[in-house]
Amino acid sequence: MALGRKSTAASDGSNKSSSLDEKRQPHRDPALETGVYGYDVEKTEERGRKMSRLGGPSAIGINADEDSVVSVGKQVELEADNAIKYRTCSWQKTAALLFSEYICLAIMSFPYSYSVLGLVPGLIVTVCVAGLVLYTSLIVWEFCLRHPEIRDVCDLGQMLYYGWRWVWYVTAVMFLLNNTFIQGLHVLTGAKYLNTMTNHSMCTIGFSAIMAVISWVCSLPRTFDTLSKLATLSAFFTFVSVILAAVFAGIEANPKGYNTGGATGNLVGEPIVYTIAPSGTTFVSGMNAFLNISYTFIGQITLPSFIAEMKQPKDFPKALWAVTIAEIIVFSLVGAIVYAYTGTQYNTAPAFGSLGNELYLKVSFSFMIPTLIFLGVLYASVSARFIFFRVFEGTRHKGNHTVVGWASWAGILAATWIVAFIVAEVIPFFSDLLSLMSSLFDSFFGFIFWGTAYIRMRQTDYGPGWVTKRGIRGIAGLTFNIFIILIGFYMLTAGTYATVQSIIDNYKANVFGTAFSCATNGL
Secondary structure, eight states, X not given: OOTTOOOSHHHHOHHHHHHHHHHHGGGOOHHHHHTTTOOOTXXXXXXXXXXOOOSSSOTTSOOTTOHHHHOHHHHHHHTTTOSSOSSOBOHHHHHHHHHHHHSSGGGGXXXXXXXXHOHHHHHHHHHHHHHHHHHHHHHHHHHHHHOTTOOXXXXXXXXXXXXXXXXXXXXXXXXXXXXXXXXXXXXXXXXXXXXXXXXXOSOHHHHHHHHHHHHHHHTOOOSHHHHHHHHHHHHHHHHXXXXXXXXXXXXXXXXXXXXSBTTTSOBOSSOOOOSSOOTTOOHHHHHHHHHHHXXXXXXXXXXHHHHTTBSOGGGHHHHHHHHHHHHXXXXXXXXXXXXXXXXXXXXXXXXXXXXXXXXXXXXXHHTTHHHHHHHHHHHHHHHHHHHHHHHHTTSHHHHSXXXXXXXXXXXXXXXXXXXXXXXXXXXXXXXXXXXXXXXXXXXXXXXXXXHHHHHHHHHHHHOTXXXXXXXXHHHHHHHHHHHHHHHHHHIIIIIHHHHHHHHHHHHHTTOSOOTTOOSOOOO
16 A cells, blocks of 8 residues: 555445545546656656655645545646636746746846855856756655645645644745745845936835835736746846846956955955955855855745646646756856956945946846846745635635635735835845845755655655665665755754854944935945
């Protein structure tokens, strides 16, 4: 008996079991039965191998034995008559969502990270983190294929840790905080853009409020299918923005602040480029640079939500591979080129501030407008559907155009943006906010969860002694995924320490402004 499939025969007899099987049979998902979803990220078994579900009832209150309830086909069938359909995304539309999530403003922190780590170590870290995220994202996908009823990472978290309800609540808190922090980050950077373009024509609090309202309006579409159209534009304009920044850095005479000495007297001489970490690099600065790179790649927290709205979840790797290849190329090239021309002493985070020509700065930064708005919109939508689906599951308000449904959706979104606005004003800095998010949340959602998921799935597939049964593959797989879990705990402990210490040091040095300040944060 496969783990996770409760036997009714033990209590009701074989005749009743057979009768139940006959009743269920017309509703079984052929993809699950034939093993079309049977994908192993290690590719050590035949693709046709059927994957077992994890034990016990599902995390969201559905009996894990009922394929008729949880299958993708059944979900599509159940919403066929709804005005608002959710499982409608093709892999191309999902790819657009992924591109908009990953090809973002955080790319422009790579020159800073390379200046701290050195160009060669920085590029190595970029490729290694991309590979780890690709691998763990495939684990997320495999887990979701086994359990199509999963709606988001909170459902997955509870199922992963043996159905413990407290895990769901802890995951939900981290999930909502992570998304809200990202919304707040984009409120902050939106105000930074408006201050830069207008030469601080308004109090920064006002610019932040304007950004929050615009983002709220853009968050109102209720399906990822609709948002994917905006996502395509966001990713395209972001790509144009970072390419222009790299080109302008190369063609301008000198970076911003060239030979002026600056407040610390360090802005002198030609741009200095280090191939390895310069002497005197502290653990705190090195860890923050690593976390900046990690944050840009780690986005697995949204993947269960995206997969939950795909028509054919088995096609998800197509979108994943496309975005990973693009990430490595764009992040490495843009980070290296901008760093090469602005050097260690002149670069800023984001790197637009390193451009000495004001026109170049404003033109390249302006193409970033769509992603300044849309990426926060995407995370707001993920948070809102987490709440909305649980409040209105099983009611007509979820899948139809009703006043109650739309008013509730708009109200939930408004609440997330109000909180995000407060976060943006309380924590008015960029680089350390990225690092803080990475150490607190990405440790779990980027590494710890997925190393655990691999171990749980292989235990379910092969039973007790699964490591020795699989030979060298089992030993290598277990060792590698324990290593992934340890990376997560290292980010959680050492990363949080480094980030908090950096924030303390910078406040002592009066690097940051005050909370709810009207002072400009422009580049």
